[in-house]
Amino acid sequence: MAKALKINKNTEQGILEFLRFLLENNKVKGVFTLKKISKDGAVAYSLITNPDELNDAVPFYPLMPVNGGKLLSRFTLKGSAKKPVVAVVKPCELRGFVELIKREQGSLENLFIISFTCGGVYPLKMAVDGTIEKNLSKYWDTVKKGEISADLRSACRGCTEFTPYTADITFDLIGNNDLDKKCVVFLNTKKGEEFAKGMKGEFLNKELDRKELEKLKSKREVEKKKLFDDIEVKEKGIDGLIEIFGKCIGCHGCSKVCPICYCKLCGFESSDFEYRPSNYEADFRKRGGIRVPPRTLFYHLGRLDHISISCVGCGSCEDVCPVDIPISIIFKKVGESVQKMFDYIPGKNVEEDIPLITFKEEEFAEVEE
Amino acid sequence: MNESKGAVIPVKSSIKKTIIDLLEKAVDKGVFDAVVIPLRVPAGDSFAYVLVKDKSLLKDAFPLPPVMFIQGAKAVSSVTRLGEGNMKIAAIMRPCEIRTALELAKLGQTNLENMTLISIDCPGVLPTSDFLSDPEKSMKLFDAAVKNWDDKIMRPVCQICDKSSMVSGDLHIGTLGAKKDTFFIISNSQKGNDVMDKLGIALKENIGSWQAKVKNISEEKKKKRNKAHKDLKSKIGGIDNLLDTFSQCINCHNCMRVCPVCFCRLCYFDSDKVKHLSEDYLQRAESKGSIRFLPDTTLFQMGRMMHMSLSCVSCGACEDVCPVSIPVAQIFSMVADETQGLFDYVSGRSLDEPIPLIAYKEEELHEMEDANG
Secondary structure (H helix, E strand, O other): OOOOEEOOHHHHHHHHHHHHHHHHOOOOEEEEEEEEEOOOEEEEEEEOHHHHHHHEEEEOOOEOOOOOHHHHHHHOOOOOOOOOOOOOOOOOOOHHHHHHHHHHOOOOOOEEEEEEOOOEEHHHHHHOOOOOHHHHHHHHHHHOOOOOOOOOHHHHHOOOOOOOOOOEEEOOOOOOOOOOOOOOEEOHHHHHHHHHHOOOOOOOOOOOOOOHHHHHHHHHHHHHHHHHHHHHHHHHHHHHHHHHHHHOOOOOOHHOOOOOOOOOOOHHHHHHHOOHHHHHHHOOOOOEEEHHHOOOOHHHHHHHHHHHHHHHOOHHHHHHHHHHHHHHHHHHHHHHHHHHHOOOOOOOOOOOOOOOHHOOOHHHHHHHH | OOOOOEEEEOOOOEEEEEEEHHHHHHHHHHOOOOEEEEEEEEOOOOEEEEEEEOOHHHHOOOOOOOOOOOOHHHHHHHHHHHEEEEEEEEEOOOOOHHHHHHHHHHHHOOOOEEEEEEEEEEOOOOOHHHHHHHHHHHHHHHHHHHOOEEEEEEEEEHHHOOOOOOOOOEEEOOOOOOOOOOOOOOOOOHHHHHHHHHHHHOOEOOOOOHHHHHHHHHHHHHHHHHHHHHHHHHOOOOOOHHHHOOOOOOOOOHHHHHOOOOOOOOOOHHHHOOOOOHHHHHHHHHHHHEEOOOOOOHHHHHHHHHHHOOOOOOOHHHHHOOOOOHHHHHHHHHHHHHHHHHHOOOOOOOOOOOOHHHHOOOOHHHHHHHHOO
């Protein structure tokens, strides 16, 4: 039986209480979580060291300003902290971070990870115009009922991986009718148990209720299929791709916010990919006109090639696309099909190698055939 | 250059068609080998710059599309950055795009040797998201706005643009102040004169009516611009307001990536220089109780301003791609007017004017001496 801790506060207060307990008792040096940072209520990831600052923390706020996994990579890239830091991140952010660790872009050392069963997040636009604030009570209602909130990021509406795999501690939100009354925390690892030691509350032997999670998962499966089918119709061969990506302006914002795209300088922005006058002249032997700058579609295919095995479907890319290309669904769809081939779930297990960097002899034989 | 003379071109079925006919003629006569011009993409939901060699493609071209998906100087730079090549190329773009091409030439990022830059009177462009919400309707709205030279539906920075007819390329197509069913072609360089000469079009007509109309519009816009900047300054002035203004910024750097002036392959703010030890982050957090992570969001904006405001042409590309709707082009245009004003410099006005911070004047050194006693 896994261990659990029941805190006699509502879930929102419960996590703040827990984070405060960790800071005040010197169990951690800092808290990485979402926080309100301005008078107009902008929410951003923050690194908090003073317990008083937790008053403005909003760990479960349904927004992902930046994929937290990408940020944890930045935090640990040049070496871990000397003392533990606790991070509250969404399951897909944690998975993104794990994929980055596999690529030597971060470390779990001295990081204590809290995650939760995630109801999804709203698009950035809705944070800016204040709709999230207005929607909050409705959002939590649907989370309690284990339903899909309307207006979520499309990637979230079709997300079936909303339960964290490798968190030290999991807060139970989905299908939890008692969110407003009590707070149940699952201590998944030894680290989790140690950190929770001394916290006021009741320690129980209890497992995460998978029934409610399975129910939501099947609803999300239906939604995902709809989203994928919708893309498929449009995605017919090269013409279909040109149709979808024709409006791309080449800002590469999608790669910049992607938790998997960690390259300091993307190949598509490097001098290798720059056209010389001779390239243009050579192209003109084949066609009468060349889009400039060139290689609009090629960039997306290249990015798919590079990251689809590790795509966690967080939806950050689509949220920053200035021309509304349904890019997160395309990447998720391609990603899942590639991942299925290798029976791989990105970010599930930090020990598991990325399929494309491991060599299996029988795969070589498959290619021969 | 005889600046008060130009050509009056009779319009056949439409201005667009007439311009395209002229371009076709120029390609036929070998004046140009290729043309950089916006084409509508197959899905119809965007316009892309295309380097066109096969003149049959020109019939689908839009010399003045309703949107600016990609800033034209980026297209010009992509074609010429690594040398002039053998092709003589004409680029048809908006005045702010031409001005940027000139700035990029000064920064060594374009080679304009074989390039003829042709600008056109610009009524502004629609915000990209407005266009995308209904492309067909947007086309109609834009056409109507062009007729009345009405800027209400355009990008906010277009509404306060006082340089929408600025001639700094080789040739300019002037539609303002022209008699019915005609437009002007104005030459601004020897290269422009040569092109017109080869096309057999004389530059001998009076363009006074265009000049008067342009002066009128740009003075009016200048007033509007100054007022808008003043209002903006009172809203975002001071460090607290500034931090609030950029509080939603998610560090995606989209603004920098679409900025035609920000040409660095690897921005300082994406480099290792801004990647710190976790202990350093924690130390910073401790000094304030908490820090936003990543920190230095506003520093990026200020750094970018420092680097490029002297060359900023207020095209508005940055604001259009901001996922959290920060009025970044309006802010940058305000700062740009002030920094450029300090040096009596106008970005992209002329190739002959060096960018102030890369030109050295001896007396400026004395100014510094004086300032430090």
